[in-house]
Amino acid sequence: MSETVVVAGATGYVGRHVVAAVHERGHRVRALVRSRERAEADGAFGAPGLHGLVDEWRIVDYGRPRSISDVCEGADRVVSALGVTRQKASPWDVDFLGNLRVLEDAEQHGLASFAYVNVVHSDSGTSLTMRSKHAFSEVLRRGAVAPQLINPSGYFSDVSDFLRLAQRGIGFMLGDGSARLTPCTARTSRTSSSTA
Numbered sequence: 001m002s003e004t005v006v007v008a009g010a011t012g013y014v015g016r017h018v019v020a021a022v023h024e025r026g027h028r029v030r031a032l033v034r035s036r037e038r039a040e041a042d043g044a045f046g047a048p049g050l051h052g053l054v055d056e057w058r059i060v061d062y063g064r065p066r067s068i069s070d071v072c073e074g075a076d077r078v079v080s081a082l083g084v085t086r087q088k089a090s091p092w093d094v095d096f097l098g099n100l101r102v103l104e105d106a107e108q109h110g111l112a113s114f115a116y117v118n119v120v121h122s123d124s125g126t127s128l129t130m131r132s133k134h135a136f137s138e139v140l141r142r143g144a145v146a147p148q149l150i151n152p153s154g155y156f157s158d159v160s161d162f163l164r165l166a167q168r169g170i171g172f173m174l175g176d177g178s179a180r181l182t183p184c185t186a187r188t189s190r191t192s193s194s195t196a
């Protein structure tokens with residue numbers, strides 16, 4: 001059955017791929033964006049432009065709670081990839097407060113689930129980004145909407161910078177060079193039986 005999925009952070013690298021996947025599966029997409037024009041253009045790192053993939057646009061300013069009011073009305077689920085990466089903003093204002101405002105609206109309108117792109121080990125991170133993400137994930141876990149937490153292990157866009165350096169013959173190693181690491185695993189925790 002087709003559902004309406006609210007996507008927060010729809011213009012980001014992850015958000016654009018989420019929008020494309022939800023659309024391909026036959027669901028309606030309600031995208032929360034700052035600029036529709038920018039959203040419809042191609043994104044960074046090969047992420048798709050959203051022209052033709054979005055059924056409803058909502059122009060939001062996460063610093064203005066009134067612009068978030070009723071963004072979830074009549075919808076079924078939320079997927080949020082909203083967060084500060086390279087933007088000039090406080091993670092507390094966006095990763096915590098911005099997501100909190102969307103969650104409160106989702107609770108008010110009785111949505112079935114809220115999937116949130118967190119980051120692995122946010123519970124032990126000390127940066128403001130990690131603490132903001134952890135604070136929101138804790139609120140989400142305790143909220144009235146079924147929480148779905150996705151915990152990616154690394155910033156793949158940053159990894160592309162490492163690849164470019166490697167192409168120029170520059171590489172970094174951890175310790176004596178025998179350690180191996182991969183950014184390609186993510187932990188997903190689902191604290192309810194609901195699925196999107």
Ligand SMILES: NC(=O)c1ccc[n+]([C@@H]2O[C@H](COP(=O)([O-])OP(=O)(O)OC[C@H]3O[C@@H](n4cnc5c(N)ncnc54)[C@H](OP(=O)(O)O)[C@@H]3O)[C@@H](O)[C@H]2O)c1
Nearest residue numbers: 009010011012013014082083085087089117152154155156
């Ligand atoms: N990509 C990864 O490999 C990875 C790994 C671990 C965790 N994560 C987490 O996943 C989430 C998405 O990552 P991403 O790579 O897709 O990041 P991204 O490309 O920077 O996308 C972030 C999204 O949040 C929005 N946003 C940021 N600051 C905002 C502000 N002040 N006001 C309104 N909107 C704002 C952006 O809107 P604009 O386009 O308008 O700026 C964009 O839609 C982030 O929370 C990130 O920490 C990502």
